[in-house]
Amino acid sequence: MKKKLTEPQALNRIAAYCSRTERSEFDVRKKLAAWELEADIADRIVDRLKKERFLDDARFARSFINDKMKFNKWGRTKISFELRRKNISPAIYEPLLEELSGDEFEEQLLHILSVKVKSVKAKNDYERKTKLIRFALGRGFGMDMAIKCVNKLLGGDYEETSP
Known part of the structure; x- marks a missing residue:
């Protein structure tokens, strides 16, 4: 049987957890819940971590x-x-x-697309551009930026058309 943590033990452990890297309140509460601490104890611990700037x-x-x-x-x-x-x-x-400027995201997308284009297998330019745009969307870039960067990289005008 697992020994239940006391409040000071939990506070020390979670403070060490927070000091290793930045954590969100959500992550800390999830960890405290996994340790089966009562809600009022978890609230006191989170408040103390915020007050002592372990959590922000x-x-x-x-x-x-x-x-x-x-x-x-x-x-x-x-x-x-x-x-x-x-x-x-x-x-x-x-x-x-x-x-953050849009230019930073655009430079980043151009870089990852220039690497990705080497591994994309496609029958024609349209299919290659479509695959690259899908890849960019999966990485969290917007459609406009994806189309703009693919056009810069491969040339031509890719227009979004429905099949």
Whole structure:
């Protein structure tokens, strides 16, 4: 049988968990729930972590956006979707995403598409462009930016048409 954690033990463990990397309140509450702590104890722990600045959703969102953009090469749509999944308020992350210029996302998309184009097998240019656009959409970039970057990369005018 597993020994139940006391409040000070849980606080120490979760503080160590938060000090390793930025965490969202959602992640911390999920961890506390997995330890089967009562809701009022979890609330006190979360309040204390916020007061002692171990936990800050704005700081987490800034770090998350930076990491996902630089290391995972995600677009604006995918980043905002993942932040919503972690219960981060749009009021927190929308201004952070607005700070980033569209040029940064465009340069990033051009780079990943230039790498991807080498491995895409297609019968014709239309099919190649369609596959690249689908790839860009899957990475969280908008349709307009995807079409613009594919056209820059492969030339020509790709127009979205329905089959």
